[in-house]
Amino acid sequence: MSNEQSKWRSALKRFRKGFRRLKRTGRFLWETNIPRLAMLLLVVMFVGATMVGVIEHTTGARDQFGSLSDAVWWALVTISTVGYGDKVPVTGWGRILTGVLIFTGMGCVSILTATIASVMTARRIKEGRGLEQINFKGHTVICGWNRNVERVIEGIIQGTAQEMGVVLINEKPEEVINEMMFKFRDTDIKYVRGDFVQESVLRRANLSEAHAAIILAEDREGQQGSADDRTILATLTIKSIEPEVKVCAELLDAENEQHLRRADANEVITSGAFSGFLLANAAVAPGVTRAVQELLTHDLGNKFWCTHIPSQYVDRPFGELSAYFRKKHQAILIGLVREEGGMGLDDILTDDYSSIDQFIREQFDEAGENVGKDVGGRIHLTVNPNDEAPIGEQDQAIIIAQQRIES
Numbered sequence: 457m458s459n460e461q462s463k464w465r466s467a468l469k470r471f472r473k474g475f476r477r478l479k480r481t482g483r484f485l486w487e488t489n490i491p492r493l494a495m496l497l498l499v500v501m502f503v504g505a506t507m508v509g510v511i512e513h514t515t516g517a518r519d520q521f522g523s524l525s526d527a528v529w530w531a532l533v534t535i536s537t538v539g540y541g542d543k544v545p546v547t548g549w550g551r552i553l554t555g556v557l558i559f560t561g562m563g564c565v566s567i568l569t570a571t572i573a574s575v576m577t578a579r580r581i582k583e584g585r586g587l588e589q590i591n592f593k594g595h596t597v598i599c600g601w602n603r604n605v606e607r608v609i610e611g612i613i614q615g616t617a618q619e620m621g622v623v624l625i626n627e628k629p630e631e632v633i634n635e636m637m638f639k640f641r642d643t644d645i646k647y648v649r650g651d652f653v654q655e656s657v658l659r660r661a662n663l664s665e666a667h668a669a670i671i672l673a674e675d676r677e678g679q680q681g682s683a684d685d686r687t688i689l690a691t692l693t694i695k696s697i698e699p700e701v702k703v704c705a706e707l708l709d710a711e712n713e714q715h716l717r718r719a720d721a722n723e724v725i726t727s728g729a730f731s732g733f734l735l736a737n738a739a740v741a742p743g744v745t746r747a748v749q750e751l752l753t754h755d756l757g758n759k760f761w762c763t764h765i766p767s768q769y770v771d772r773p774f775g776e777l778s779a780y781f782r783k784k785h786q787a788i789l790i791g792l793v794r795e796e797g798g799m800g801l802d803d804i805l806t807d808d809y810s811s812i813d814q815f816i817r818e819q820f821d822e823a824g825e826n827v828g829k830d831v832g833g834r835i836h837l838t839v840n841p842n843d844e845a846p847i848g849e850q851d852q853a854i855i856i857a858q859q860r861i862e863s
Contacts, residue, residue, distance in 0.1 A: 489571060490568065490572055493571055497564040497565065500561055500564055504556075506524070508530070509526070511550045520543045526543060530543040590623050598672065599626075599671045599690055600625070606636065609636075613640070614860075621644040622646070627649060633647050653689045655696075658697060664698045669702070671705040671706060688712065691719040702722045704722060708727050713726065734749075758857060759857070760854065761855050762793065766780070773846060774792070774841050774842065774843055774846075775843030777853065788855060790854050791839040791841065791854040793853075837854075
């Protein structure tokens with residue numbers, strides 16, 4: 457991508473962000489008393505213009521108040537205290553009504569402007585403190601905070617073809633949040649203050665309209681079990697609010713993965729799970745370690761991407777699709793992934809019906825969810841299949857490339 461294209465894309469991104477902010481501001485103002493005050497001001501202006509216009513037109517300055525539009529223009533200039541002086545009432549009653557209109561209009565204008573200022577200030581304060589209701593749709597919710605949060609946000613920005621809003625849910629100090637939001641000031645990012653295991657906090661982040669939720673493992677003073685327990689509980693809460701939201705969770709202890717799977721997490725990542733592999737290969741095969749680091753780092757060379765497959769390659773062999781990506785995009789096709797049909801809650805509970813199974817079922821029952829319905833999907837991944845393997849209609853391609861391939 458050239459520098460010129462990058463500049464245009466950045467400018468378009470800022471324009472879209474500004475337009476969305478303006479739209480949300482308009483919606484917010486409509487929910488306050490501001491429309492009523494504005495309507496009152498218009499009524500005062502039109503009533504005053506009509507009365508003074510009729511009096512002046514019939515008994516006085518007919519040349520200045522020749523039509524209703526002249527009277528409305530005069531009332532607008534008078535109420536706004538601009539006072540051009542191009543139209544002036546000359547009759548006694550006209551001047552008396554003008555005085556009434558001036559004081560009434562100034563009062564309405566003062567109340568309106570003060571209300572707008574107070575509403576906007578209150579909203580700004582609530583946003584800064586993470587107490588505002590989020591109106592994003594199709595966004596990603598990041599629950600919790602650890603040293604990887606900045607890389608997670610970078611990955612969301614670079615890994616999506618269209619701009620996606622990000623909502624942070626945590627209890628970090630305001631100065632820490634403000635610093636993070638300043639780093640990503642060109643991204644639609646919002647903050648919700650609170651405990652991410654609480655349903656009210658998740659709903660404030662508009663979870664029901666979210667695309668995905670990422671739960672970060674918070675290592676609080678070495679309380680590893682407590683962090684994983686919170687991750688499992690948060691997953692249960694999220695799935696009870698909106699089963700279709702994709703949940704990607706991080707664990708500190710790999711032994712807790714089975715419980716998180718039962719809670720229907722779509723993706724589970726164990727912190728430090730690949731450290732042993734990387735350290736071993738750093739000693740015996742350093743090239744492998746460098747390659748993995750490049751593929752897993754956002755700002756270095758090639759990366760992993762998931763992209764749609766052109767419709768003309770459906771039902772055709774894997775080898776042909778591989779040649780297509782290599783020839784047209786200089787990309788390496790390494791596998792196929794698809795999300796299979798959903799599964800019911802009974803499918804993820806164990807046969808012995810342990811206490812954690814009982815807890816999971818109770819959570820869904822309390823949320824009013826039907827435990828028999830589909831609550832998620834299974835991700836089926838095939839790495840390096842045979843060249844003759846057919847491409848399915850629901851398949852997506854996992855590739856290695858320097859930049860995203862627009863579908």
